[in-house]
Amino acid sequence: MKKQNLLGAICLSLAASIWGGMYVVSKYVLDFIPPLTLVWLRYIIAYVLLFVILKVVQRKNKKTEVIKKKDWLLIVWIGFIGYFVSVSCQFIGTKLSDAHTGSLITSATPTFMVIFAWLLLKEKLTIRKVISMLLATIGVVTVIGWDSNLGTYMLGSIILVGAAITWALLSVYAKIASSRLSSLLVTTYGLLFAIIFTTPAMMWELQTHNIYYNSILIILGVVYLGVVSTAGAFYLWNKGMELMDAGIGSLFFFFQPIVGSFLGWLLLNEKLSSNFFIGGMLILVGVVIATFQKEFNQSIQFKKTSANKRV
Known part of the structure; x- marks a missing residue:
């Protein structure tokens, strides 16, 4: 695997894993802070942190x-x-359905990313990508399970599909922006505009909801969501998409339900069935095929060429 692809794979794996672990923290914090207000707080913390880092980097490099x-x-x-519409749709859609339905539908995000990468970035829609996507999708459905009540949450399901589509769009456009600007700058100022768009919704929400922050655990939870799950994960995702083909990079999104399920078992005493391990293996195989097969084929071609030269 090329060094660039390896670094991209690490960034995307870390970002998806952080989002998978975010479930545990947000599940606790959302009992005290309403969702859109929590999104706003996350973005404020993340923007301030990334802005400071951006200015330090620019001063160090003596270049703006x-x-x-x-x-x-x-x-x-x-x-x-991405940061306003997609995240808001995910919260609203989950509220109108349930967390299980939200996890299942938003797992379609990589499929939309492959389509948008083909349409907007002109990336080839290869058989390798299709097979990898099918394996990983089957793996996600195996881990999460197919909910027979999915059709009863019609409005919530439609909104969640919107969340999946808009996050896929974000990922592709972030790759386009990162070809001209640094991922750090794109993430920082993207969050700034997300704050502007989220503020009216947050103010409207606070008219009917109260915030409870009388516990150090709530404060630490909000800080964690802002620093790690937003500033860190958003930057890692954008950086990873910059370094890899969007179609291949999209597969790493599937690590999110795997890590979420594992941490739910580890910290919340949720049960893991055999489906978790079967589905997890299918996801891993899909990612390996997409990420390593190209290099493997190039290696074989190189060996054949070398052998022909010797003959």
């Missing part, structure tokens, strides 16, 4: 990136469609 008008429009679009 020039953001053109078209790049500003792209960053605004990323903040709106």
Whole structure:
């Protein structure tokens, strides 16, 4: 595997794993802070942290990136469609259905990413990608299970499909933006515009909901969600998408339900069935095929060429 692809795989794996673990923390914090307000708090913390890091990096490199008008429009679009619309749809859709339905439907995100990468980035839709996607999708459904009540949550399900589509769009447009600007800058200013879009929704929500922050655990939970699950994971995801083909990188999104299920078992005493291990293996095989098969084929071709030269 090339060094660039390896680094991209590490970034995407870490980001998806962090989001999988976020379930445990957010499950506790959401009992005291309403969802859109929690999103706003996460973004404020993440933006301040990333802005400071961005300025330190720019001062160290003695270079400030020039953001053109078209790049500003792209960053605004990323903040709106991804960090505002997608995350809000995920919260609202889950509230109108349940967490299980949310996990199942949003696991379709990588499929949409492959389609958008084909349409917008002109990435090839190869048989290898299709097979990998099918294996990983079957693995996710095996881990989460198919809910027979899925059809009863019609409105919530539609909104969750919207969350999957818009996050896929975010990932592809973040890759486009990162080809011209640093992933750190794109993530930082994308969050800034997300804060602007989220603020009215947060103010409306606070008219009917109260915030309880009289516990150090609640405060630490919010800080963790802002620093690790937002600033860290958003940057790692954008950086990983910059380094890899969007179609292949999308498969790492499937690590999210695996880590979430494992931590639910480890910390919340939730049960793990044999489906977890079977599905997890299918996801891993799908990722390995997509990530390593290309290098494997190139290695075989190189050996054949070398052998022909010797003959």
